[in-house]
Each structure stands twice: as C-alpha cells, then as structure tokens.
Amino acid sequence: MQLLESQLISLLHHCTNLNHIKRVHAQIIRHGLHQSSFLLAKLIRTLTKLNAPMDPYPRLAFQQVKQPNPFLWTSLIRGYSFQRPLNESILLYNSMRRVGTGPVSFTFTALLKACAATLDADLGRQIHGQTITIGGFASDLYVGNTMIDMYVKCGFLDCGRKVFDEMPDRDVISWTSLIVGYARRGDMDLAGGLFDELPLKDMVAWTAMVTGFAQNARPREALCFFDRMQDAGIETDEVTLIGVISACAQLGATKYANWVRHVAEKSGYGPTNNVVIGSALVDMYSKCGSVDEAFKVFDNMRERNVFSYSSMIVGFAMHGRANAAVQLFHEMVKTDIRPNGVTFIGVLTACSHVGMVEHGRHWFATMEKSYGVTPTADHYACMVDLLGRGGCLEEALELVRTMPMDPHGGVWGALLGACRIHANPDVAEIAAVHLFELEPNGIGNYILLSNIYASARRWDDVARVRKLMREKGLKKNPGSSWVEGKKGEIHEFFAGDVTHVKSREIRQALEDLVNKLQLHGYKPNLSCVPYDVSDEDKKRILMTHSEKLALAFGLLSTSAGCTIRIVKNLRICEDCHSVMCGASQIAGREIVIRDNMRFHHFSDGKCSCAVYNSWCKFLLRIYGMTNHIAILPLRESVLLSGKFERYEVRGGRKDGRTSQESDALLNLPPPSANVLSLARKGPSLDDLVTLSGEAKVQCPSQESPIPSILLQFSGL
C-alpha cells in the first residue's frame, strides 16, 4: 500500500496537464485510495502548480474526503492564496478551525502569502495574532520568514523588523527579506549594515544588494557589489544578471555592458533564449547609445513580451527614430502581446521628439479606445510636451486644465519647457505658479522661468525670480558628466571640476577647441548662465560645464575617428549643444551624448535631435510678396519658428539695390503654418527679400535632415 501511494505521488509529480492529473485521480479511486489526505493534497498541489482554478474540480476532490488532515486543508487554502478571491482562503481556514482541525505551519505560510500578494496588512496582522493565540509557531522559521515578507511587502517594515528581532532562530532568508525591505524603501545604508552582519551570504542575499543599488539609481555600487560577489566565488543566475544589466544601462558604460553580455551568455542566460535577459539587454544597449545593437538583440530573441517591445520602442524614441518606433508598435499589435502604459509612453515620446504632432494626437486618442490602456498623468505629460514643443501652447494648457486627474509636476514642467522653446512668458507664469507649489525646491523650474523672462526682456521679472531663488536658498543641482576611458574605466566630471589629474590639459584642449569654433562663428551663449555675474564670468562658467570637460577628455584620451560617448545627469545646455555640433565637424568625430531626456548624436556639425533646442543661422531668399505676407513653400518636413533679427529687401530683381534694411523683429507664426508675415512696411511683389538671422528649426524625422547653416527658399 505504501509503495502504491509513493508510486502515485511520483506520477502526480510529473503531471503536466489537467487530463494527465484526472487519469491519475481515476487510478487513485480504483485502488480505493480516495480517502487518502496525503494523495489528495498532492493532487491539489499539482493542480495549483498548473494554475487550475480551485472551483470546481479541486474543491470537489477535497469534499470527497471525510476526514481531511491539516495538510489537505492547507493545500486548498494555498490554492486559493494563489488565486482570488482571497476571502475563500479565510473561509476555509475558519471551517477548518470549526471542525477542530489544528492549523500547521504550512497553513500560515499559505495565508500570509495571500495577504502579501493582496497587500492586505490588516488581515495579515490578524493571522499574525492567530499564530500567537494558538501558540507553538514562535520558533518556526517558515512562519516567521513569511511574516517578515508579508509585512515588508505591505509597507510595514518596522513590523517586519520586530518579527525578525523576536525570532529565536534566523536564517539567510529572514535576513534577505529584511534587506529587501530596506532596499525598497531606499535605505541602502541599513540594508548594507544588515548584509555585513549576515553570517552566511548566499547568491540571493548578494543579489538583493546588487538589485537594491540598481533600483535606487546607484549603478556604480551595484556593479561594485557584483564584482565583490564574484570575488567571493558566489554563483550568478539570471536574476543577478538582470540587476547588473540594469545598472549598466543606467551608467551607459559600453565596455562594461559588453562584458556583462558575455558573462550572461557564458552562464547560459543568453538574450536569444531568455526573454527577461533579452529585454534587459535591449534596454541596456539603447541606453549605452547603441540602438542598432539593441535592435540586433531584439531581432534575435526567440520569445518577446511587452517588456521587450516597450524597451525597444522607448529605445528608438530616445534616439529620435520615431518612424522605427511607430513601425515596431504596429508590428507589436499584430502579435498577441498587448501594449501597456509604458509602451504608449514610448510611442508618444517618439512623436514628441521629432514633432509628429498629428501622429501623437492620433495615438493618444486611440490608446484607450482601441487598446484599452487608460492614459495616466504621465501620458498627459507626454501630450503636453508634444503639443507644447509643436507650438500649440494654448491647446497644451487647455489639455492640462481639462485632464481627468490632478496634473503632477511632470505635466506642468513639460508646459514650462515648451514655453522656453517658444518664448511665451504668459503661459509660463501659469505653469510656474503650479510648479512652485508642487515642487518648491525644484531649482530647474526657477531657472527656466527666469530664462523665459530674460528672452522677453522682462528684467524686473527676472530679478524677482532670482530673488525668490536666493530667499529659498536653492542650490543648483550639480551637473555631472562621465565618459569612458581606454580600458572602460569611468571618468566623471562635475561642473567647475579641477580635480582630475589631467585637469590642466583638459582645460587647454577645451580652450583650443573653442578658439577654433569662434573662427567659424561660434559665440558663447551667455543666457545659459543663470547667475548675476559679468559677461566675462559667464564665459568662464560656460567653459567649466561638465559635458565640455568630458568632451575635452574624450578628445584627448581616444584616438582619431573614435566615437566619444558622454552621459550627463541633467539636460545638456544650449551652449554645450552648439559646441558639440561644432566639435563633431572640426574634430571629425562622432559624439554621442545621453542627457536626462534623450540621446544626441552629433556628426558633421549636426545633431540628430534636429534642432528643437538649438538655434541655427539661416538665410532665406523670397521672391514674390503680396500684402506683406510671404508664402514660404517650405518642404513639408521642415518647419521654422522663432524670430528674424534682420531682414533686407532688394527692390526689383534686376537692379539689386538695397532699398531697406531693418532690425525689426519679425515673428514667425506657429510652425504648423507656412505663412510668414512681415511686419511693418513690407516689400512689394517684385522684390527679392533676404532674411538672415537665427531661428529655431524643427525637423520631424531623422530621415530628412536639414541643412543647419543655410536654408534657401525661393518662392512662388
């Protein structure tokens, strides 16, 4: 009989589908073993493993047994704890108590796990109470460990700690649960303290530290722990690697990234056969600036999920490849993988970064209707960014006012950013009022507002904002940039940094570069320095921006032709952006910069971000004017917005005589129009008008680059 039972147990153990189980069940009945709690419990556990619903089959199987033992009760309770309703687990527990069957430790682990899964701390506390009332579980490792985990997951870390402190015996699992609790709260000091005290550290404990640092945006420490882990001879599995890959993605360190991929492949967790590793690597490669490599990995993946697609779409978006992002989205919806909120963040930012306003509107309007994804405040922030950058500030403001949830800082911040681009202090004021309330210490908002006032020449307001900043004692977030050295080591530079061993050479190289650029017409953009100092000091400060230091170091330390990759913690400033453009041309180098918004690929004097944030010089020649309105036959893909500083009119096409020269400001209409209205006395029909100055030019896709120095249009 014993032998038969263990044979049937073994059969159940290997069942992989429902019919299989039913056949074994039939054998159990045929052999008259249908009252065996032991066998039926195994049967129900197997059904749970296969995700079969507890109602009706497992439940009926349970009801056949006249005297279920605690293990059989628990198997059903546990089954419900993996499924809903959780209530059913509790009802069963009550029935079990009523018939006088004593719970065992397994019962409590099942119930507590259910509480953790549903984040029901109240219920968890009651079950905790039960273990005390009934007694005898105080020294049970399993119950204690599950209880810690339950409290940690429900956000009651202190309760978890109390359970931990009161346990007579603890093991590495108790410690790890608590370490994870502190890590999730962001307290890596406490987590690290516990880890140091932990007598026996296993792979999971180490991994908790590595991922803890990675999730708290401390990639360097994550990688450092991974190194220590390897030195300690601890094995690595896929979960460890995911944390390490995420850290590499944050750092943007190419050499380290390639090494990690190698480690993953060597340990049998290659991207082709492992979706999670594959998706993480896609994200890592795009964030390291290699979006093509990311796509190669993506393309070779045998299985993909919503993470893989979203990471790739977001990757394309960051690199300004909007068409690729949208196309991949189309491919995705043909599969049975449903897009989620993150997928749409990717699609919307892709449209936003290249000015595809109409596309963006379309996706925003259909995301809920066609794909069942309800827009969150983050999606509204994307839309505000998209409309705002596109020049539709009023519409953007209207969207913020009518959105169904309270706009958060990101939403107003997007609007304020757009006001900077389109020099609109009126809308900016509205956004700023809300931002100062939501993020009273967000220094960036004050700087932005002050810059917007400055471009409108509203100096009193500039002074007012600066005074506000002084009163609040706000300090500028230190800018920092890093670049990889020859061996993959990371060199980090802070704004104004002179501590690097090669500091003198770096400064010299930078000076040489800027001198050359000035011969090509570069002028330092003093408005990038938000302090009340002399112009000379502003120039000096501009020269110490961290991304310029990183660039100079990159030029010095790599050989000609090598791509220079820089990561910056804040958004790249406009002045640095134009220096990068110039440097890419003069030095004949490709420069790739990741800032906190997106990637910039500089080559031949141009940036892939297509000018949303850079002014460019232009020359326009227009023939044929009526009613002071020039119809510019702009190429569909090129849109202009901004102010013309000067224009010049030569009367008649033939004589070429200059009839008028003016410094009048000519305002261009929003970029969706191709109508240019000339203020004041406009030229007549036969005149040749030459406009020169600086304007912001936006270019909807990387596939249609614009000439950034000279734009020539001949009209009508």
Next chain:
DNA sequence: CTAGGGTTAG
C-alpha cells in the same frame, strides 16, 4: 509538501 532576489517610463 512551506520561506527570500527580477527587465521597460517626458
């Protein structure tokens, strides 16, 4: 027969 570590986000 129970318990701990997991990838995407302007």
